[in-house]
Amino acid sequence: MSEEIAVVPGDGIGAEVVPVAVDVLDAVGDFSFVHADAGDAVAAETDDPLPEETREAAAAADATLFGAAGETAADVVLPLRSAVDSFVNVRPARTYPGVDALQPDTDLVFLRENTEGVYAGHEATLADGVTTTTRVVTREASARLAEFACDYAPEGFTVAHKANVMRETDGLFKQTVEDVAEGNDVPTEDALMDALAMHLVQSPEDYDVVVCPNLAGDVLSDLSAGLVGGLGLLPSANLGPERGLFEPVHGSAPDIAGEGVANPAATVLSAAMLLEFLGHDDEGQRVRSAVETVLAEGPRTPDVGGEASTKEMRDALLAQLG
Amino acid sequence: MSEEIAVVPGDGIGAEVVPVAVDVLDAVGDFSFVHADAGDAVAAETDDPLPEETREAAAAADATLFGAAGETAADVVLPLRSAVDSFVNVRPARTYPGVDALQPDTDLVFLRENTEGVYAGHEATLADGVTTTTRVVTREASARLAEFACDYAPEGFTVAHKANVMRETDGLFKQTVEDVAEGNDVPTEDALMDALAMHLVQSPEDYDVVVCPNLAGDVLSDLSAGLVGGLGLLPSANLGPERGLFEPVHGSAPDIAGEGVANPAATVLSAAMLLEFLGHDDEGQRVRSAVETVLAEGPRTPDVGGEASTKEMRDALLAQLG
Numbered sequence: 001m002s003e004e005i006a007v008v009p010g011d012g013i014g015a016e017v018v019p020v021a022v023d024v025l026d027a028v029g030d031f032s033f034v035h036a037d038a039g040d041a042v043a044a045e046t047d048d049p050l051p052e053e054t055r056e057a058a059a060a061a062d063a064t065l066f067g068a069a070g071e072t073a074a075d076v077v078l079p080l081r082s083a084v085d086s087f088v089n090v091r092p093a094r095t096y097p098g099v100d101a102l103q104p105d106t107d108l109v110f111l112r113e114n115t116e117g118v119y120a121g122h123e124a125t126l127a128d129g130v131t132t133t134t135r136v137v138t139r140e141a142s143a144r145l146a147e148f149a150c151d152y153a154p155e156g157f158t159v160a161h162k163a164n165v166m167r168e169t170d171g172l173f174k175q176t177v178e179d180v181a182e183g184n185d186v187p188t189e190d191a192l193m194d195a196l197a198m199h200l201v202q203s204p205e206d207y208d209v210v211v212c213p214n215l216a217g218d219v220l221s222d223l224s225a226g227l228v229g230g231l232g233l234l235p236s237a238n239l240g241p242e243r244g245l246f247e248p249v250h251g252s253a254p255d256i257a258g259e260g261v262a263n264p265a266a267t268v269l270s271a272a273m274l275l276e277f278l279g280h281d282d283e284g285q286r287v288r289s290a291v292e293t294v295l296a297e298g299p300r301t302p303d304v305g306g307e308a309s310t311k312e313m314r315d316a317l318l319a320q321l322g
Numbered sequence: 323m324s325e326e327i328a329v330v331p332g333d334g335i336g337a338e339v340v341p342v343a344v345d346v347l348d349a350v351g352d353f354s355f356v357h358a359d360a361g362d363a364v365a366a367e368t369d370d371p372l373p374e375e376t377r378e379a380a381a382a383a384d385a386t387l388f389g390a391a392g393e394t395a396a397d398v399v400l401p402l403r404s405a406v407d408s409f410v411n412v413r414p415a416r417t418y419p420g421v422d423a424l425q426p427d428t429d430l431v432f433l434r435e436n437t438e439g440v441y442a443g444h445e446a447t448l449a450d451g452v453t454t455t456t457r458v459v460t461r462e463a464s465a466r467l468a469e470f471a472c473d474y475a476p477e478g479f480t481v482a483h484k485a486n487v488m489r490e491t492d493g494l495f496k497q498t499v500e501d502v503a504e505g506n507d508v509p510t511e512d513a514l515m516d517a518l519a520m521h522l523v524q525s526p527e528d529y530d531v532v533v534c535p536n537l538a539g540d541v542l543s544d545l546s547a548g549l550v551g552g553l554g555l556l557p558s559a560n561l562g563p564e565r566g567l568f569e570p571v572h573g574s575a576p577d578i579a580g581e582g583v584a585n586p587a588a589t590v591l592s593a594a595m596l597l598e599f600l601g602h603d604d605e606g607q608r609v610r611s612a613v614e615t616v617l618a619e620g621p622r623t624p625d626v627g628g629e630a631s632t633k634e635m636r637d638a639l640l641a642q643l644g
């Protein structure tokens with residue numbers, strides 16, 4: 001292993017948890033790390049939350065590990081997702097022994113379309129007080145996501161949509177995903193995103209992999225964080241054909257930033273997804289097991305019922321990886 | 323009281339629960355009811371899920387009580403909402419003693435914008451496989467909703483949005499609602515809809531009234547149904563300057579339709595909102611209390627942990643209203 005990993009800690013707790021994940025990656029492999037800045041702090045100095053060299057570092061590296069950004073989050077994370085040419089955002093949300101969860105039987109993975117929907121960014125002010133956002137859905141992006149979903153979940157998946165209202169866009173999304181799945185002999189069921197929000201809260205055990213348009217994936221994955229014990233546990237992987245961007249689902253958490261108590265689990269689990277993306281499946285599995293052991297036995301940070309610091313969780317993780 | 327109420331039971335369980343609410347209205351007041359058809363069944367005969375006379379009945383009546391529609395739901399409910407000129411959809415989601423709830427301290431009201439957003443219905447196929455939905459947000463609709471919210475919740479409310487991505491549209495929504503609230507000395511806090519989805523799941527007790535764009539209100543209210551014990555408990559009121567449309571948040575529930583076990587509570591609570599809209603506050607309160615007593619003491623339908631039929635719950639409700 002000597003792949004290059006761009007490391008972009010960003011703001012707030014991003015700068016506290018990313019170094020833990022870097023230590024973990026260092027413990028299981030031999031990577032060259034390229035550090036780069038992004039977020040509110042660098043914007044305060046340069047007026048640019050995503051300096052060109054950071055974008056280039058992400059576009060050039062084999063994989064990028066990103067922490068979080070504050071107010072400037074959208075200006076950082078959306079361009080970074082496209083810098084690595086990612087078309088899917090993989091967001092697992094599961095419970096862990098040792099961590100209290102509202103719905104202990106939750107084990108979900110959201111496959112979120114990562115390039116279009118309302119995120120395509122076409123907005124306009126047509127007249128004073130009259131604004132539009134043009135939501136874009138294409139067959140190409142929907143099919144690419146669906147092909148990925150068929151590989152990822154050959155035993156089947158749920159397609160989330162709101163095609164009863166957005167007949168053209170979500171109609172195309174649903175039809176395309178279902179057609180690709182049928183062509184691959186992968187079974188699907190579909191669900192209206194509103195009804196699905198309720199069912200996920202009531203019976204998450206009835207679902208497994210959920211394929212979503214961009215904003216639906218954003219909302220449904222965050223909702224599921226509430227079921228499993230919080231955003232401190234949710235990793236994510238933005239995957240493109242050659243590169244990936246790995247980031248915790250949580251943000252910069254200004255309320256606890258600087259206190260040294262941020263939970264590094266989501267970022268370390270994102271690093272496990274990075275390892276697997278680079279083909280280091282055993283190492284990814286070792287990191288995952290280390291997180292599971294530490295969550296089960298402690299030390300745990302306050303968000304997951306403990307009193308430990310980020311540093312204590314880090315040391316315990318590294319001890320596991322021995 | 324001799325107001326005219328249009329009654330549109332619709333499909334599936336709509337046809338089972340609406341008559342219960344009509345009996346309840348009859349028990350507490352003196353209304354003239356105008357019955358009208360809508361939904362899959364009438365569409366099968368006439369090709370039109372919303373016959374013109376039904377639309378006219380809703381547009382002419384003082385208030386309309388609607389049940390549910392099946393596959394044609396969007397073709398029925400969206401035109402009915404505009405037939406009564408409704409600009410806000412009021413969706414309370416609360417727990418009841420006697421009904422198991424995932425989050426027992428939930429007592430929320432969603433005020434959902436009811437005329438625009440992705441529901442404005444501007445869709446296009448720009449090329450083969452390339453589709454758009456144009457989401458519309460205006461200052462006028464946002465301000466009207468905000469004025470209503472200030473009356474409804476003078477002690478303050480939360481503004482849901484995704485203005486970090488939809489800067490023009492949700493930016494205008496957020497700014498307008500906040501400006502109106504400030505002008506009325508009503509305190510507000512804002513929340514990104516994704517983060518709010520998680521917080522509502524984890525700590526619904528931290529929220530009270532939530533003002534939402536159209537689709538956000540759809541999803542967040544359904545999510546909250548999962549917290550309080552299901553859609554069988556959620557009423558709603560679509561309010562315009564002169565008329566209103568009152569409907570359970572649940573749909574036609576084809577899985578249990580025809581079995582006589584549908585929970586009438588959501589529709590009867592919608593009737594209570596109808597009574598209050600028409601100024602019959604005491605009667606509305608009596609109906610609400612009857613529902614609370616029956617949910618607490620039984621008989622209860624299977625969705626809320628009982629074994630009773632719709633008819634048994636109906637009889638118990640009418641006995642309460644004695």
Ligand SMILES: CC(C)[C@H](C(=O)O)[C@@H](O)C(=O)O
Binds near residue numbers: 073
């Ligand atoms: C910061 C924001 C643009 C982002 C999104 O909406 O994708 C965030 O909410 C997320 O889910 O990673």
Ligand SMILES: CC(C)[C@H](C(=O)O)[C@@H](O)C(=O)O
Binds near residue numbers: 399
């Ligand atoms: C049937 C559908 C158009 C409707 C909506 O999205 O408003 C329903 O989901 C609701 O919430 O009443």
